[in-house]
Amino acid sequence: MKIYDVAIAGAGPAGISAALEARKRGLSALLIEQKQIGGVCLNCGCVPTKILLHAIKELRRIRENDPLFGIQADNLHIALPLLRQRIQRTIFRLRSGREDQLKKSGTELVFDTFLRFSKASDTLWHLHCQNGTYSAKNLILALGGQDHTPSISGISKVLENGIAMHSSQAWDFHEVPRKTAVIGSGAAGLEYASIFAGLGSEVFLFEAFSRLGGYLLHPETAAYLKSEFEKRGIRIFLHSEVKEISSDGGILIQGEKTLFDKIILAAGTRPLDPSIFASEAAVSRHDCSVCTNLPGIYIAGDMSGKNMTADAAEIEGITAIRIICGEKAVIPSEIPIRIYSDPEILIEKPFFLHSLPSSHFYEEKIALASLKNHLLTHPKDQGFQILIRSSGENKILSSITIGEDILS
């Protein structure tokens, strides 16, 4: 049986970047995928949502800005069937491109379901798949996570009858719902609220925490986002944990039942438990590394439960290969977070204000218009950047920017 230097289970961003890095460094690489190349990001996450977001932002910009520049256009609207075609074609093209790139790199790609791994010797692992067994000196588990279903009474019924769906399925729709509920205001929830509001749906956004984005967003950024969302017609319910949904899509708001045509569950992703794939010992990842308690076994991407973004997944896949090659590599602690909602948010050096006494830092606020030539092309944008500096050394601890087009 062929022995691979490295086998990778899961061909999402983490698995693909690991495979390409392994081949770049001359290691033999096997990549096992049960569905499609590209994982959640390409097939049902980042890519489809970013195309939808691009469309609604363009539409709004034309509507709001063009009259200011004297441009007149009538009957502006989004033709959903054409937009869907664009999404499907892009996914197909990116997927084929990735597959080509993997083949050209010399990665052996196997479409199979990875079931478990077992120890063959101190330096060799057997990988048991539905249709065969493989052997490798190192194994990277990059199997991603599962959509989290919040515990809401009646949730299974609305998931079954199609009124509710998780954020990884919500991009795939043929009609704009009249009323949409988005449950959760993390990155996916903020993006979907922007998408459906931009398409003309009446959006209600429910968040259990006291501000949008939970601890992730600086309070001033969260307040600005809330006011921008409200200008776009999004109704925001903070301190509002949805406890019950009736089978016809009803949610109680201030004692009154409101019916929704679509309910999007954006309550996050839960990492797959790596131990369910281990034959003997339990397996767990060290906090700041991709290494586990088992030598030769690594965990990268969403499966680690750490950063849960495609950017972080790619970095972790590459880091695993660097360690396999004998380098002392660690995952950078400051992977930026990009939220493509409308307006967009960039958090460089993510930092949680509540984790430090206020005497240890101070804040500086800069209007976006003074940062770049923003006012010429975005005459209405009031976005800003907040720099959080440490009191002693005047070091930048974090920077948060909110505004139009800051991520492109």
Ligand SMILES: Cc1cc2nc3c(=O)[nH]c(=O)nc-3n(C[C@H](O)[C@H](O)[C@H](O)COP(=O)(O)OP(=O)(O)OC[C@H]3O[C@@H](n4cnc5c(N)ncnc54)[C@H](O)[C@@H]3O)c2cc1C
């Ligand atoms: C709506 C939405 C929008 C998002 N937008 C962004 C964004 O703008 N920017 C960003 O950085 N991130 C975004 N994300 C998050 C991003 O998609 C994930 O962080 C990223 O896909 C994680 O990559 P991964 O390789 O760890 O896992 P995945 O992408 O989940 O890939 C895991 C792969 O493993 C395969 N697999 C699972 N089990 C098995 C098995 N037993 N055998 C074989 N194969 C298996 C799966 O089929 C899948 O292909 C978004 C997510 C969602 C849901």
